[in-house]
Amino acid sequence: MRFSKTFYLTTAPVFLAAAIAAGPAWAADTGPADGTSTSQSANVNTDHKSEVQSLLKSATAEVKAMQQNPQLKQLLAKAKGVYLVPEFGRGALIVGGRGGAGMVLAKNDGKWSDPAFYDFGGISVGPQAGGSGGKVAYILMTKNAVDAFKSGNKISLNSGAGLTVVDFSHNGQASWGKGDIIMWTDNSGLYAGANVSATDINWADNNNQSYYGRKVQPDKVLAGDIDTPDATALKSALAG
Numbered sequence: 001m002r003f004s005k006t007f008y009l010t011t012a013p014v015f016l017a018a019a020i021a022a023g024p025a026w027a028a029d030t031g032p033a034d035g036t037s038t039s040q041s042a043n044v045n046t047d048h049k050s051e052v053q054s055l056l057k058s059a060t061a062e063v064k065a066m067q068q069n070p071q072l073k074q075l076l077a078k079a080k081g082v083y084l085v086p087e088f089g090r091g092a093l094i095v096g097g098r099g100g101a102g103m104v105l106a107k108n109d110g111k112w113s114d115p116a117f118y119d120f121g122g123i124s125v126g127p128q129a130g131g132s133g134g135k136v137a138y139i140l141m142t143k144n145a146v147d148a149f150k151s152g153n154k155i156s157l158n159s160g161a162g163l164t165v166v167d168f169s170h171n172g173q174a175s176w177g178k179g180d181i182i183m184w185t186d187n188s189g190l191y192a193g194a195n196v197s198a199t200d201i202n203w204a205d206n207n208n209q210s211y212y213g214r215k216v217q218p219d220k221v222l223a224g225d226i227d228t229p230d231a232t233a234l235k236s237a238l239a240g
Contacts, residue, residue, distance in 0.1 A: 049210045055101055056115065056211075056234060058086035062135045063237040065186065072139075072168070073240055075182060081106035081140035081222070082238065083149070083157075083201075085120050088136040088185070101204060102136075105231075105238065106146045106222040112235040114228055116149065116221040117207035120198070138165075138198070139182040150219045155201040157181055165198075 062084055066072045076082065085102035103115035120136075138157060140146050145163055148155055157163055166179030208216055212226065220226055 048206060052117070052207050052210045053230070055086065055103070055117075055207070056230065059084045059103055059115070060234045060237050062086045062137065063234065065135070066137060066184065067237065067240055072184060075139050075141070075168075076238060077240060079107065079139045079141055080143055081146040081149075083118070083138040083140065085136040088120070088134055101207060102201075104140075104146075104149045104222065105235070106140075106224070108224040111224060112238050113222055113224040114226055114231045115211070115234065116216075116218050117204040117211065118149070118155070119202050119204045119207075135186045137184045139168075139184065140180070141182060142180045145180040146222060149201075150222060152203040152218050155199075157198040157201070 063076075063082075066076065081104060083102060083104045085100060087100055100120050101117065102120045103117050105115050106113045138145075145157075148157065148161060148163065155161075157165055163180040164178060165181045165183055168182050168184040203218055205215075208221075211230070212228065216226055
């Protein structure tokens with residue numbers, strides 16, 4: 001079938017306009033470059049944010065449990081910050097094992113910051129049979145202890161980093177004053193007096209983005225420069 005020149009001149013603009021109008025719809029159907037659909041990506045983000053909120057809720061419960069102990073309550077009142085790991089890794093034998101997700105809050109002029117999320121890396125506690133995991137908290141008693149988290153990655157809480165870590169469960173009150181960090185757990189069998197040394201703590205970029213809805217920097221969060229209503233319950237618990 002042959003078409004006249006007039007047909008092409010009159011119909012071509014119509015087809016072009018239709019293609020331009022349909023362009024955004026085609027683009028929307030392509031989805032992210034990784035092959036997932038836009039709706040799948042949104043679901044992943046929603047699920048991740050839900051997990052972060054659950055972590056926040058667990059941390060609040062952990063602090064409330066700590067506040068029931070008068071000595072811990074006193075330490076939290078004096079602390080410069082706290083690193084909370086609501087559920088440390090599980091296992092019958094823990095030897096330099098892996099931990100889990102946690103968060104750090106710092107105290108600035110008497111007010112607690114919003115949480116900065118970190119992934120808990122290695123921990124050297126020596127072989128300990130029967131350790132089934134549990135809540136862990138590092139109470140940061142000095143500015144140096146808080147500042148260690150501002151680098152973001154490959155953080156160590158040990159003498160190699162110039163920090164003294166004291167085990168709350170196995171040291172008398174007189175020893176706590178010598179520590180930059182006081183480690184507490186609700187599972188007395190987890191450490192059994194071992195020399196505690198936490199290493200390979202890293203900035204959890206995904207958790208921080210899910211919580212804040214954008215990229216944030218550890219120093220800004222810990223300085224209290226970023227504030228959200230989601231952490232109100234946790235900060236209230238820390239204030240006692």
